[in-house]
Amino acid sequence: MEAVAYSNFRQNLKSYMKQVNEDADTLIVTSKDIEDTVVVLSKRDYDAMQETLRVLSNNYVMDKIRRGDKQFESGNFTTRELLEVEEDD
Known part of the structure; x- marks a missing residue:
């Protein structure tokens, strides 16, 4: 499971979406505030x-x-x- 900063995720959204769908792996999107951290996974x-x-x-x-x-x-x-x-x- 990979982790990426929110700003990097936002700038490369399409690439990360493709990666999550093709690799069948989840992605952690981190933020300065730990409460705003999310996990992205394919549908x-x-x-x-x-x-x-x-x-x-x-x-x-x-x-x-x-x-x-x-x-x-x-x-x-x-x-x-x-x-x-x-x-x-």
């Missing part, structure tokens, strides 16, 4: 983080995930071949 990363939070906060889904993990760890599962589906013309 794709933000959306992924929000989805993760939604899943983690959903008890029903998390219970299913934990149950599946236990089944996998105990070897209580069946492996199946994927079916090829022909597309309709």
Whole structure:
């Protein structure tokens, strides 16, 4: 994670936006006042983080995930071949 001063970020906004999107890395934008420091991340990363939070906060889904993990760890599962589906013309 890189840190950059606010004035440098402002002068090179387009470049930093491109960097954040291409590198999938967050960027800390610092300011003289520590309370004004922000973190910049791509929309794709933000959306992924929000989805993760939604899943983690959903008890029903998390219970299913934990149950599946236990089944996998105990070897209580069946492996199946994927079916090829022909597309309709």
